[in-house]
Amino acid sequence: MKNDQIAAVFEQLSDLLEIQEANPFRVRAYRSAGRTISSTAESFAALVEEGADLTQFSGIGKDLAKQIIEVVTTGQHSQLTELRQQIPAGVVDMLRIRGVGPKKVAVFYNKLHLKSLDELKAAAQAGELSALKGFGKKTEQSILDNIDLAAEAGKRISIADARTAAEAIVQDLQQMKSVTKTAVAGSCRRRQETCGDLDILATSDDASAAMDRLAAHPLVDSVLQRGDTKQRVRLKSGVEMDLRVVADTSYGAAMQYFTGSKEHNVVVRQRARDMGLKVNEYGVFRDDEQIAGATEEDVYAALNLPWIPPELRENRREFEMAAADTIPRLVELEDIKGDLHMHTTASDGAASILEMAEAAKARGLKYIAITDHSKRVSMANGLDAGRLRAHWDDIRTARKQIDGIELLCGIECDILEDASMDLADDVLAEADWVVAVLHYGLQQPRAQIMKRLITAIQHPHVNIIGHPTGRLVGKREGADVNMTEILQAAADYGVMMEINAHFKRLDLDDVNAAAAKDLGIPIVISTDAHSIDGFDVLQYGVDQGRRAGLTKDDVANTKTWTQFRKLLKR
């Protein structure tokens, strides 16, 4: 278990207790434990395994230490499980609304007895929220503005949660003697940024045994449906999963069919019909004779198509590319040689410069940029010119303490609401690497947002625009931008564009990243790591790049350090 996962347990616990209006000291104790755990560089799972004394950490007493041990060893927290049963799931959903925390939810639940997003929406529309003590029209309107997005997101899970669950279950099924192949299909295999449900496939001559095994898996809560070859279960996290068990001879056809997307498959089926063939989940058929089906390659080949990577199967350009024989060789995680966006304890990160550098090096990276926040982000302890210069001195010192990896003196500099940069030009001129970003005023009208981004792109010392729209997947729409104009300006001024790899951002998204590629803009896939575990998200950024059709050549941080350093000069 990672620290972030352990911390999430205590954060949820404090949220639910706060909704129950429990003793504020207890709420605070759990919240601070969560913060301590997520901001500690050492692994709590490892500490528990070693039998280390957890009370050495601030805010962690004997009782909390016991609970951490419970979480690490059982993957569960008994009190949290109990609370989840007491508080309706629809109440917990309210926490997903932007600007709504446990204190407000407590009022909605305890005073107005609202139990779901639908009920909350109706109450807001009826003006019942603004009639409450301590609530105004503004809060009510903001809830109405954001509640639909929260409701939509609730039905889908992040690609990170999807992959973690689906891959764990696939690995478990793979242990079975009677199972020959297992794989993840559906949107999760296509690496879509969110998944509605999970789809997995197995080949076996004993479907019933595979279904029993899935039903007994620790992640599974209950079986919703069971047939001869298909089972649908609900996981404890609430997400549902389809398992299909097929014969070896149909494996490729079933993978093709259940990977989707529906839109891609419509074209595949039509193509088959045009050739006098039929495709379904069992194979490709001419009359009643199966002519392909064991592998996906065979299925596509039977339709005179090259194998199409799952990430491209959205009926966007893949058939056009297949016809022109230009299906790209997509970028891979192993191609990435540098990470150009990360934080340290100098702003809101959990690890030191050297700890981040060591961790990056251990993952095979050859160069990194340390890009702490600029002063506008005071919540994250952003740096002013004086602190930044001292921090850069520390980076230069760290360079001498580690071999085999290059450290760039960088900054994540805010583009202020008035379109000026948060740090003076002479300071930015001293940086090796400037990531310009929007954090505040994302709701400004399009004209002002555009002015801010274009001004930053034209700035002589800006290298890249970080998380360009500021969107949060399923939580917050990005700023209102004309992306075509932004990308054109970036191309004109030689500014790079980031794919922020964090699964909550994935910004640029796949469509915009494809547009950036078309303009020849170098794209950098960066983690925005705030701890040494933060590098884990790199794969999600690479997957987003793959969905955009990016090859190794399109991604600047696949270059060797010698090649990449030439791109630093504008």
Ligand code: DGT
């Ligand atoms: P999701 O779950 O909303 O994130 O998206 P998908 O793509 O995983 O969709 P899902 O789970 O409904 O189905 C998985 C794949 O199975 C889908 O991409 C295509 C295939 N599929 C599902 N239902 C149908 C159907 O009624 N007709 C056809 N042709 N294909 C289907």
Ligand code: CA
């Ligand atoms: Ca699905």
Ligand code: CA
């Ligand atoms: Ca499904």
